[in-house]
Amino acid sequence: MATYIARRLLTVIPTLLGVLLAVFLMVRLAPGDPAQLLAGEFATPETLADIRQRFGLDQPWYTQLGLYTLNVFQGDLGESVRTRQPVTHELADYFPNTLRLTLGAMLVALLIGVPAGIIAAIRPGTIFDLLAMLGALIGVSMPVFWFGLMAILIFSVQLGWFPVAGTGTLWHLILPAITLGTGTAAILARMTRSAMLEVLSQDYIRTARAKGVAGRVVVFKHALRNALIPVVTITGLQFGGLLEGAVITETVFAWPGIGQLLVGSILARDYPVVQGAVLLIAVAFILINLVVDLLYGAIDPRIRYD
């Protein structure tokens, strides 16, 4: 197990370096002078010279890459063109909001997705099953931004139950969390259903039924606990999917998270912040996947790493 963890940790390193390289290339491959991109459109010649010096833009590309890597590992992601604040400060301001939104959405997804999947699996082929699975397909087909707008239109504008946008109270979180969580709920419902169906066809379930265990006990105690293993994995992996959806959901609800920061920075051509936000999301995604992978063995004792 320990060697597995060590090996798994080692495989993350090339991926992280690759992500760093990709983020580095973003600015170098974009049309235009990298110094201008990093300094902003209205930078003075002095600022430009300063940026050139700091990022080694007059040096060969490998020196630049080395310098960039060094800076990142020292926690220096540059300065925002718009606010002149260090990018790390901006990210620290916005990231907790994204985390809050993501966790809220995951809660919504679990509360809707898992029960729907169980019901569909207990009664396969019935109207419940069909409705749950059709609902799940609609859930993955619906554009997040449209669902969010319709939620605002109905619940905020017409019924006045929730605030239209912004952040602050739990009330502000509900609509964005439902918007973001619906797609994941759909995926979890499908996953739970197929996992439950698989388990329910096993011999030990038949044995349990044959020896007269009550139907409810069979479903919840014998089947569900085993079916939840893949569901837990998918839940973990879906956090990454939520980070992606957060980019759009935050824009719809003017939710001051990392996604809104990213989109606003791209539109304002604030490249240092774009780089920082992309780096943060990608690294968070990689680390989540790593943790899920390692937890997998802890949840399912049948899995042995050797």
Add this chain to the structure above:
Amino acid sequence: MIEPAKTAPTVPTKREIPRWRRRLARSPLAIAGFIFIGIFVLVAAFAPLISPYSPVEQNLRGTYVPPMRVELRGPEGQSGLWVREVTRTPLGQVELGQELYPIKFFVRGEPWVWWGGLLQSDLHLFGVDGPIKFYLLGSDEQGRDILSRLAHGAWISLSIGLIAVSIGLLIGVPVGLVSGYFGGTFDLIAQRIVEVMLSFPGILLAIVLVATLGTGLTNVMIAVGIAAIPVYARLVRGSVLSLRDREYVEASRALGNRDSRIMLRHILPNALSPIIVQSSLQMAVAILFAAGLGFLGLGARPPEPEWGLMLARGREYLATAPHVATFPGLAIMFVALGFNLLGDALRDALDPRALR
């Protein structure tokens, strides 16, 4: 009386329909998917015929007109389809005109050119006979007809989907094939690149690419296409790994066939099912991504009638003119649903383990 002996039942000369196709035809979800996709493709192919107006034609007298009510009785009680003029007062109130005008089918109107000049006509599916404009689904902030914009937007979405999926297929499949078949250094490097690309979850990879390449429809197609490459590369590599040590591959190799022939003739055809399923699902993903980019302001540029962009414009007037954002969203949803339904049904139909 002796009946002539019946001849033994012969093998039907008609070629038997493959089982997966029979399964597909029996699935109601697959049929629903086919219908959605069929409508989408037809609308895209004949967009200017279906639209009563040009997608960019403005009408500042008729901005934010809600979907018009069609009346079944004319001014003197005649049957038929009739509409009134709808205008907005400077204060934003909707005002209904007095006069009723008839709706006619297959009318001559503005001339249009389509399919790069192959199709030219001035025929429109329907139009109003009178000095007013008929907005079946309402109009937007510049008085442009939303139905006409949606129809032309279908063409944009279809092209984005097809081109993006083609980019993913043309690069991802060969990479996965070679990577899985030969392994070694190429596999190692290719898989690291795939891993890095997959570290940017979902639409984020497309966003990163658009931030680098710049916005605009062409770049959106490229970005969404590149985002599909790692999906195919990983999928195909997985299939190839499970096929490469099969006995028939071994046999082919023993016969002295070249690797390229083994890959293309023996391995690829057997890895085709998941690729087909993925391509249907990937069409939905590509269309959703492109619309998402358009919505964020990172995709198509105005006045392009791209669905995501239309939705973004409608967002600002959600309270007063909700129809502007509603219809493009419905269009995106039904098209994505169509491809998802088809992909799902194909997976069930092509899966040899699914016994029905």
